[in-house]
Amino acid sequence: MAHRPRLVLRPRRGRPQRLAGRGRRVRPRAGPGRRRRQPGAPAVAAEVAGKAGALGFCLGGSLAYGLAAVSDPDAVVSFYGSTVPDQLDLLDRISCPLQFHFGGQDPYIPRDAVAKVEAAVAGRANIEIHVQEQAGHAFHNHVAPMFHNPEAAAAAWRLATTFLTTHLR
Template sequence: MPDVSIQSPDGSFGAYLAAPASGKGPAMIIIQEIFGVNANLRAIADKYAAAGYFAIAPDLFWRQEPGVQITDQTEAEWQKAFQLYQGFNEVKGVEDLATTLSFIRQYPGVTGKVGCVGFCLGGKLAYLMATRTDIDASVSYYGVGIDKDIGEVSAITKPLLLHIAGQDGFVPPDAQNAIKEAVAGNFLVEVHVYPERDHAFTRIGGKHYHDGDAQLAHGRSAEFLAKHLG
């Protein structure tokens, strides 16, 4: 399906939109890593569409460089990705996601609830969507920097699923423990830790990809979303 344009108070930005074959159903916002709305992220959106969701992946780097689509396969791309990450305004990013949430809720055919799923940078933003918006359910894969805003846990009013890589090079043990302690006892938050996995263990083609735990995590996400968006 062609990209769509979303109007925000600061200008318009693009998003990839994949629709379910039925033409109706709930929706998912697919939140990017530091590589932009690349082929891998679009493939994830397509899988959600095949599962019956409208899947929309907004371009969150548009203020710096619209249309970023890079991979994790070369050093030069990694350097560019980190530059974009360092220049990223997290507050504005969440605002763009909230705008995307409003857009997709009104999109023709969207008849159910709306959730989000994010990876890496997107994993942090999925957490912030749970604390700062009224999105119906959020899934975070190995979010980087959640511990810095862990004080927002009390603002969560809708279900949140956290996938944590136990050997995550970007989320050290102290940060992981802070997250787990903060959400302990919160019935809205479900946490799964993958003790032997490193960051981005579900990124197909990535250095740390692990098929077994990737499929386990995706299965848990599917069950969680079916429960809360169905």
């Protein structure tokens, strides 16, 4: 099962906000007997059985990392999450297996910021970090030739699928 949150809220005059195209209400406050859920957070379906993980690219990589800090997924893969270097304090809250991917030539996440992540995760048995030194940002984006790096994408994808297969079986 996959869930792709829709993060754009479109308010309607005089009506509660709904997640675009989904029809689920976004309630600003939790009342008695109601659980509070962040907009865009995946709902857990009762019919889902087995292990569950998260994988995200760019903003999704940051969201997957944040999910690992506030929830207990079975595994998380974060591809070039741009807010990760500024949120290293979340690492102490993460107990699940976590894999990071960055590009060494990323103009949006400079190499020195990636080095801070490398230093912060060193010695943590549940966390891996992989840097495709020759790649920039969004190197896995095959529909954007200006970003796509086929060799880096293939190498990172092999690592990610092996990681997910190991932890989600």
